Amino acid sequence: MHKLYSFFVFNNLIVFSLFSAIFGYFAAIVNGSRNGGNVWHQFENSHPFQLVVSTLCQVSPYWISWLLQRNLGAAVDLSQLASLLMGGFKKRFMAPTPREMIELTAPQPFDYAGYYNYFLFYATVAVAFATLQPLVLPVTAVYFW
Numbered sequence: 001m002h003k004l005y006s007f008f009v010f011n012n013l014i015v016f017s018l019f020s021a022i023f024g025y026f027a028a029i030v031n032g033s034r035n036g037g038n039v040w041h042q043f044e045n046s047h048p049f050q051l052v053v054s055t056l057c058q059v060s061p062y063w064i065s066w067l068l069q070r071n072l073g074a075a076v077d078l079s080q081l082a083s084l085l086m087g088g089f090k091k092r093f094m095a096p097t098p099r100e101m102i103e104l105t106a107p108q109p110f111d112y113a114g115y116y117n118y119f120l121f122y123a124t125v126a127v128a129f130a131t132l133q134p135l136v137l138p139v140t141a142v143y144f145w
Contacts, residue, residue, distance in 0.1 A: 008121045024055030060133035071143045
């Protein structure tokens with residue numbers, strides 16, 4: 001589980017957010033050099049921390065929409081609506097045998113380790129972007145609720 005969590009944090013959070021921030025920094029330098037001046041002058045006069053933070057603020061709405069999308073996916077997955085409807089249909093109209101009836105009423109398998117890993121990653125995203133986009137905290141709270 002720790003390897004999957006490390007992969008999620010590195011690949012999704014760090015690579016996506018940090019590289020987009022660095023790309024935004026270089027894009028601002030290139031745009032500044034197009035408006036007048038050379039690239040080296042733009043490097044000297046740029047404020048890298050300010051540009052990186054503003055680019056991270058531009059990336060943070062992506063994480064909110066991603067968390068909302070995952071909320072919907074988790075709700076559908078946890079409700080297991082498809083298996084519930086199919087089981088009800090089979091019980092009423094297919095005349096199941098006693099063994100099939102036991103299988104239909106048995107609890108479905110659930111991947112606890114995978115969901116625990118996702119919960120850890122969502123909490124990490126919420127903590128990482130809470131200062132830049134405070135709206136991520138209620139969205140994550142809805143997910144955990």
